[in-house]
Amino acid sequence: MAGPGIRLTGPSSSSAVDFGRSTQDHVPGFVAIMRILHSEPTASAFARLLRKELLADDYIHLAHLFEEVSVLALHRHIAEELIFDAFAFDMYWDELREDVLEVRRLAGNEKLCENFEIAAERARRYRDDFPPKLRWQRRGRPGDEPPGRQGPPPGGLGPQPEHQPSRPSGGTIAQAPGRGPD
Secondary structure, X not given: OOOOOOOOOOOOOXXXXXXXXXXXXXXXXHHHHHHHHOOOOHHHXXXXXXHOOOOOXXXXXXXXXXXXXXXXXXXXXXXXXXXXXXXXXXXXXXXXXXXXXXXXXHHOOOOOOHXXXXXXXXXXXXXXXXXXHHHHOOOOOOOOOOOOOOOOOOOOOOOOOXXXXXXXXXXXXXXXXXXXXO
Protein backbone atom coordinates (compact mmCIF):
# COMPACT_ATOMS: atom_id res chain seq x y z
CA MET A 1 0.00 0.00 0.00
CA ALA A 2 1.27 3.45 -0.87
CA GLY A 3 0.17 5.11 2.37
CA PRO A 4 -2.21 7.97 3.11
CA GLY A 5 -0.14 10.65 1.37
CA ILE A 6 0.66 8.88 -1.88
CA ARG A 7 -2.26 7.97 -4.09
CA LEU A 8 -1.00 5.79 -6.88
CA THR A 9 -3.26 4.01 -9.31
CA GLY A 10 -2.56 0.50 -10.52
CA PRO A 11 -1.85 -0.37 -14.14
CA SER A 12 -5.42 -1.55 -14.66
CA SER A 13 -6.96 1.56 -13.12
CA SER A 14 -8.77 3.85 -15.52
CA SER A 15 -9.64 6.48 -12.92
CA ALA A 16 -8.04 9.90 -13.02
CA VAL A 17 -4.94 10.43 -10.93
CA ASP A 18 -5.38 12.85 -8.02
CA PHE A 19 -2.57 15.40 -8.31
CA GLY A 20 -3.91 17.44 -5.40
CA ARG A 21 -4.98 21.07 -5.61
CA SER A 22 -2.62 23.90 -4.95
CA THR A 23 -3.59 26.32 -2.20
CA GLN A 24 -2.13 29.44 -0.63
CA ASP A 25 -0.60 27.15 2.00
CA HIS A 26 1.68 25.66 -0.67
CA VAL A 27 3.13 29.02 -1.75
CA PRO A 28 5.90 29.31 0.91
CA GLY A 29 7.20 25.82 0.09
CA PHE A 30 7.06 26.53 -3.63
CA VAL A 31 8.89 29.85 -3.20
CA ALA A 32 11.56 28.08 -1.11
CA ILE A 33 12.07 25.55 -3.92
CA MET A 34 12.38 28.39 -6.43
CA ARG A 35 15.00 30.11 -4.22
CA ILE A 36 17.07 26.93 -4.12
CA LEU A 37 16.82 26.44 -7.89
CA HIS A 38 17.80 30.03 -8.61
CA SER A 39 20.70 30.23 -6.14
CA GLU A 40 24.20 28.88 -6.64
CA PRO A 41 25.45 26.22 -6.99
CA THR A 42 22.10 24.82 -8.09
CA ALA A 43 21.17 27.63 -10.49
CA SER A 44 24.05 26.92 -12.87
CA ALA A 45 23.44 23.17 -12.83
CA PHE A 46 19.70 23.68 -13.40
CA ALA A 47 20.39 26.04 -16.33
CA ARG A 48 22.70 23.42 -17.84
CA LEU A 49 19.98 20.80 -17.42
CA LEU A 50 17.52 22.97 -19.32
CA ARG A 51 20.08 23.45 -22.11
CA LYS A 52 21.06 19.74 -22.00
CA GLU A 53 24.68 20.71 -21.32
CA LEU A 54 25.18 18.99 -17.94
CA LEU A 55 28.61 18.57 -16.36
CA ALA A 56 29.56 15.34 -14.62
CA ASP A 57 28.89 16.72 -11.11
CA ASP A 58 25.44 18.06 -12.05
CA TYR A 59 23.63 14.75 -12.48
CA ILE A 60 23.45 13.43 -8.93
CA HIS A 61 23.33 16.93 -7.42
CA LEU A 62 20.14 17.74 -9.36
CA ALA A 63 18.67 14.25 -9.01
CA HIS A 64 18.97 14.46 -5.23
CA LEU A 65 17.32 17.90 -5.18
CA PHE A 66 14.45 16.57 -7.32
CA GLU A 67 14.22 13.58 -4.96
CA GLU A 68 13.67 15.94 -2.03
CA VAL A 69 11.05 17.98 -3.90
CA SER A 70 9.36 14.72 -4.96
CA VAL A 71 9.11 13.58 -1.35
CA LEU A 72 7.30 16.83 -0.48
CA ALA A 73 4.92 16.39 -3.41
CA LEU A 74 4.23 12.69 -3.00
CA HIS A 75 3.48 13.13 0.70
CA ARG A 76 1.14 16.07 -0.05
CA HIS A 77 3.21 18.77 1.63
CA ILE A 78 3.08 20.64 -1.67
CA ALA A 79 0.57 19.92 -4.42
CA GLU A 80 1.86 17.76 -7.24
CA GLU A 81 -0.31 19.90 -9.50
CA LEU A 82 1.83 22.92 -8.64
CA ILE A 83 5.15 21.11 -9.04
CA PHE A 84 4.18 19.36 -12.29
CA ASP A 85 2.78 22.57 -13.74
CA ALA A 86 6.01 24.46 -13.00
CA PHE A 87 8.61 21.77 -13.74
CA ALA A 88 9.14 19.01 -16.28
CA PHE A 89 10.03 16.26 -13.80
CA ASP A 90 9.41 13.58 -16.42
CA MET A 91 11.90 15.18 -18.79
CA TYR A 92 14.40 15.82 -15.99
CA TRP A 93 14.22 12.14 -15.03
CA ASP A 94 14.77 11.13 -18.65
CA GLU A 95 17.93 13.26 -18.71
CA LEU A 96 19.26 12.07 -15.33
CA ARG A 97 18.02 8.45 -15.27
CA GLU A 98 21.13 6.65 -16.53
CA ASP A 99 23.40 8.30 -13.98
CA VAL A 100 20.97 7.65 -11.14
CA LEU A 101 20.63 3.98 -12.13
CA GLU A 102 24.42 3.62 -12.29
CA VAL A 103 24.90 5.18 -8.84
CA ARG A 104 22.11 2.93 -7.49
CA ARG A 105 23.96 -0.10 -8.85
CA LEU A 106 27.39 0.98 -7.61
CA ALA A 107 26.12 1.95 -4.15
CA GLY A 108 23.77 -1.01 -3.82
CA ASN A 109 21.05 1.47 -2.85
CA GLU A 110 17.84 0.65 -4.73
CA LYS A 111 16.01 3.46 -2.92
CA LEU A 112 18.27 6.18 -4.35
CA CYS A 113 15.99 8.77 -5.98
CA GLU A 114 13.02 6.40 -6.02
CA ASN A 115 10.60 9.23 -5.18
CA PHE A 116 11.98 11.28 -8.08
CA GLU A 117 11.39 8.29 -10.38
CA ILE A 118 7.80 7.88 -9.10
CA ALA A 119 7.16 11.62 -9.40
CA ALA A 120 8.53 11.59 -12.97
CA GLU A 121 6.02 8.92 -13.98
CA ARG A 122 3.21 10.87 -12.33
CA ALA A 123 4.44 14.05 -14.06
CA ARG A 124 4.27 12.18 -17.37
CA ARG A 125 0.66 11.31 -16.59
CA TYR A 126 -0.03 14.95 -15.62
CA ARG A 127 1.45 16.13 -18.93
CA ASP A 128 -0.87 13.70 -20.77
CA ASP A 129 -3.92 14.85 -18.80
CA PHE A 130 -3.05 18.57 -19.00
CA PRO A 131 -1.21 19.49 -22.21
CA PRO A 132 0.54 22.86 -22.49
CA LYS A 133 -1.82 25.67 -21.53
CA LEU A 134 -1.60 27.32 -24.91
CA ARG A 135 -3.27 24.19 -26.30
CA TRP A 136 -5.93 23.87 -23.57
CA GLN A 137 -8.38 26.24 -25.28
CA ARG A 138 -10.75 26.30 -22.32
CA ARG A 139 -10.23 22.65 -21.37
CA GLY A 140 -11.03 22.72 -17.68
CA ARG A 141 -9.43 20.76 -14.90
CA PRO A 142 -11.61 18.28 -13.03
CA GLY A 143 -13.79 20.17 -10.56
CA ASP A 144 -13.21 23.64 -12.02
CA GLU A 145 -16.64 24.28 -13.50
CA PRO A 146 -19.95 22.49 -13.15
CA PRO A 147 -21.25 20.81 -16.33
CA GLY A 148 -22.91 23.27 -18.70
CA ARG A 149 -21.34 26.38 -17.13
CA GLN A 150 -20.18 28.82 -19.77
CA GLY A 151 -17.62 31.60 -19.56
CA PRO A 152 -14.64 32.29 -17.36
CA PRO A 153 -14.70 31.34 -13.68
CA PRO A 154 -15.76 34.07 -11.23
CA GLY A 155 -12.90 36.39 -10.35
CA GLY A 156 -10.84 35.23 -13.31
CA LEU A 157 -9.74 37.12 -16.35
CA GLY A 158 -12.26 38.03 -18.99
CA PRO A 159 -15.06 40.57 -19.35
CA GLN A 160 -15.88 42.14 -16.02
CA PRO A 161 -19.08 44.00 -15.18
CA GLU A 162 -18.60 47.74 -15.34
CA HIS A 163 -18.05 49.16 -11.87
CA GLN A 164 -20.14 52.22 -11.02
CA PRO A 165 -18.79 54.26 -8.10
CA SER A 166 -21.28 54.95 -5.40
CA ARG A 167 -22.36 58.57 -5.19
CA PRO A 168 -22.97 60.55 -2.03
CA SER A 169 -26.57 61.53 -1.37
CA GLY A 170 -25.96 64.92 -3.05
CA GLY A 171 -25.60 63.19 -6.41
CA THR A 172 -21.99 64.24 -7.09
CA ILE A 173 -18.71 62.45 -6.59
CA ALA A 174 -16.45 64.13 -4.05
CA GLN A 175 -13.29 65.53 -5.59
CA ALA A 176 -9.85 65.83 -4.09
CA PRO A 177 -8.90 69.41 -3.10
CA GLY A 178 -7.31 71.32 -5.95
CA ARG A 179 -8.66 69.00 -8.67
CA GLY A 180 -11.25 69.93 -11.18
CA PRO A 181 -13.57 67.55 -12.98
CA ASP A 182 -11.82 64.92 -15.12
